[in-house]
Amino acid sequence: MITDALKIADRIFASRLFVGTGKFSSPLIMKKALDASGSEMITVALRRVDLSNPDDHILHHLDLQKCQLLPNTAGAQSADEAIRLAMLSRASSQTNWIKLEVTPEPRHLIPDSEETLKATKFLVKEGFIVLPYMQADPILAKKLEDVGASTVMPLGSPIGSNKGLKTKELIKIIISNSNIPVIVDAGIGAPSHACEAMELGADAVLVNTAIAIANDPILIASAFKHAVEAGRKGFLAGLAQESDGEASSPLSWLIK
Amino acid sequence: MTYSASAFSRLISPLSDSELNKLATNAKHLTKQHFGNTIQLYIPLYLSNECCNSCLYCGFNRHQNIKRQTLSLDEATKQLQIIKDKGFDNILLLTGEHKASVGVDYLVPIIKQAQKMFSYVALEIFPCSTEEYSSLISAGASGLTIYQETYNKEVYSNMHPSGPKKDFSFRFDSPERALKAGMRKVGLGFLLGLTDWREEAYFLAEHLDYLMKNYWKADFTVSFPRIHKAPDGLDTKTISDKDFVQMILAFRIAFPKVGIILSTRENAELRDNLLGLGVTQISAESKTNPGGYSDNTSDEQFQVNDARSLSEIITALEKNGFDPVIKDWSTILSSISPVL
Numbered sequence: 001m002i003t004d005a006l007k008i009a010d011r012i013f014a015s016r017l018f019v020g021t022g023k024f025s026s027p028l029i030m031k032k033a034l035d036a037s038g039s040e041m042i043t044v045a046l047r048r049v050d051l052s053n054p055d056d057h058i059l060h061h062l063d064l065q066k067c068q069l070l071p072n073t074a075g076a077q078s079a080d081e082a083i084r085l086a087m088l089s090r091a092s093s094q095t096n097w098i099k100l101e102v103t104p105e106p107r108h109l110i111p112d113s114e115e116t117l118k119a120t121k122f123l124v125k126e127g128f129i130v131l132p133y134m135q136a137d138p139i140l141a142k143k144l145e146d147v148g149a150s151t152v153m154p155l156g157s158p159i160g161s162n163k164g165l166k167t168k169e170l171i172k173i174i175i176s177n178s179n180i181p182v183i184v185d186a187g188i189g190a191p192s193h194a195c196e197a198m199e200l201g202a203d204a205v206l207v208n209t210a211i212a213i214a215n216d217p218i219l220i221a222s223a224f225k226h227a228v229e230a231g232r233k234g235f236l237a238g239l240a241q242e243s244d245g246e247a248s249s250p251l252s253w254l255i256k
Numbered sequence: 257m258t259y260s261a262s263a264f265s266r267l268i269s270p271l272s273d274s275e276l277n278k279l280a281t282n283a284k285h286l287t288k289q290h291f292g293n294t295i296q297l298y299i300p301l302y303l304s305n306e307c308c309n310s311c312l313y314c315g316f317n318r319h320q321n322i323k324r325q326t327l328s329l330d331e332a333t334k335q336l337q338i339i340k341d342k343g344f345d346n347i348l349l350l351t352g353e354h355k356a357s358v359g360v361d362y363l364v365p366i367i368k369q370a371q372k373m374f375s376y377v378a379l380e381i382f383p384c385s386t387e388e389y390s391s392l393i394s395a396g397a398s399g400l401t402i403y404q405e406t407y408n409k410e411v412y413s414n415m416h417p418s419g420p421k422k423d424f425s426f427r428f429d430s431p432e433r434a435l436k437a438g439m440r441k442v443g444l445g446f447l448l449g450l451t452d453w454r455e456e457a458y459f460l461a462e463h464l465d466y467l468m469k470n471y472w473k474a475d476f477t478v479s480f481p482r483i484h485k486a487p488d489g490l491d492t493k494t495i496s497d498k499d500f501v502q503m504i505l506a507f508r509i510a511f512p513k514v515g516i517i518l519s520t521r522e523n524a525e526l527r528d529n530l531l532g533l534g535v536t537q538i539s540a541e542s543k544t545n546p547g548g549y550s551d552n553t554s555d556e557q558f559q560v561n562d563a564r565s566l567s568e569i570i571t572a573l574e575k576n577g578f579d580p581v582i583k584d585w586s587t588i589l590s591s592i593s594p595v596l
Contacts, residue, residue: 022292022294023291023292023293023294024292024293024294024579025292025293025294025577025578025579026293026574026577026579027579046586047375047583047584047585047586047589048581048583048584049583050583057582057583075585075586075589076589077473077589081588081589084588085586085588085589088586088588104472104473105472105473106473106474106475106513107468107513108513160289160290162289209289209292212292212293213288213289213292213293
């Protein structure tokens with residue numbers, strides 16, 4: 001029995017590490033790294049795969065008995081394009097899960113908040129389970145929750161940058177306000193970053209580049225797995241507060 | 257780094273071997289970070305070698321006594337099918353410049369056909385007006401490659417003595433017109449060998465920076481086709497492999513997220529060695545004559561120096577630790593049928 005499971009929509013996840021499938025040097029290394037990560041949620045770019053082809057270069061190597069396939073709308077520059085990609089995905093993959101990415105500027109892939117909200121609203125009404133990639137914007141997070149997003153996925157720092165949690169203070173607010181799972185997506189470059197996000201109380205993290213381009217993707221995938229578990233346990237245990245080490249009590253004048 | 261003309265100038269200035277090595281280390285890191293261990297593959301389809309220009313360096317020059325051919329829609333479809341059967345999903349359609357017989361009206365049905373068969377359709381054609389680019393985009397074209405050939409106006413004028421291509425500015429403004437019309441991907445470049453490469457590289461960098469800032473939704477690539485064998489009587493400047501590599505490294509460092517394309521003009525060994533150092537897309541199995549995928553009755557534009565098959569190139573990529581990417585686009589990102 002899983003005592004600390006993550007629930008998204010109607011599905012239970014034992015692993016809180018979500019992984020991406022881009023940038024690997026071969027599908028075989030990708031498969032081994034995904035196995036080592038223990039992940040049960042795998043995202044694939046709809047522009048990269050042919051969902052209707054079971055022999056697809058990437059899909060072919062995924063264990064979809066064990067893992068939830070999470071198609072993403074990478075490349076969409078507007079709500080409209082993302083919606084059409086999602087419709088195509090559902091029609092050809094039998095999954096209604098969608099990682100919504102609306103990124104009009106192709107170099108830094110910063111999400112467009114306005115279009116993301118619009119697409120989320122539409123896709124939820126169409127019966128999709130929507131996991132939107134978003135700015136670390138606490139107000140937007142609440143708006144997405146209000147229109148029926150299943151999670152929110154704020155960025156830690158620009159995608160592919162490996163810079164860690166540059167948006168930490170905003171992510172803390174998102175976590176404290178949220179009624180739906182918060183998954184830190186983008187920017188996680190090291191196991192320590194993943195661990196930090198989990199210690200803050202994130203429900204999961206999504207990692208791709210940091211695994212795919214490491215010298216040993218399989219070993220680092222396992223490092224991420226342990227880092228996420230350690231961070232989660234740290235959060236559950238309740239981290240001891242930082243202290244400046246002052247010995248005296250500020251109320252010594254009052255409490256004798 | 258943020259692009260600046262002065263920083264770029266330093267990257268292309270003469271360097272010692274150890275400085276060049278440092279550039280390569282930096283470029284390798286940036287390429288891996290932004291593009292991962294992947295290389296995109298594409299193939300060109302020459303639709304026509306008819307041309308009313310007289311570019312001194314070109315095999316399709318109207319004064320060249322070559323066999324001219326323009327593929328009909330049926331013939332083009334057959335070539336597309338051959339290419340599709342080889343395993344490609346990314347097609348580049350090329351023409352010369354002969355708008356009377358090979359204009360937008362000729363291209364639209366071929367683009368529509370190609371879009372039914374391939375995820376991604378790009379064009380490398382004569383300069384068009386904004387309205388013409390709109391028609392090509394509506395038909396299903398997502399990308400446009402247009403090389404300035406040279407940014408030096410005097411050299412440009414000498415190299416293009418007659419024909420519509422004589423107009424430097426109309427060509428120079430083509431990428432911008434295509435972007436205004438909504439083109440998603442634009443490829444820029446120049447022909448290496450016409451004049452000093454440093455001067456060309458500098459102007460290309462400025463051109464690219466301007467377009468990226470003003471058309472921020474578009475994706476950009478650069479390419480540096482190199483003249484290896486100049487036609488008789490044409491005085492070209494050869495560029496050494498070392499300089500060629502420095503230029504690629506400079507573009508990678510100055511524009512970390514811009515794709516760099518290397519065609520089959522370069523030989524297999526150089527192409528393999530440049531993987532991971534900046535190059536992100538390569539062509540394979542290219543024929544540069546119309547109809548060349550089934551027969552060889554027309555003449556080619558330039559001689560290919562890497563004649564390996566797609567499967568041989570894929571094997572070489574895998575041996576070097578790269579995943580060949582055949583599909584990286586969706587026709588949904590090109591079609592115009594809004595749901596909202």
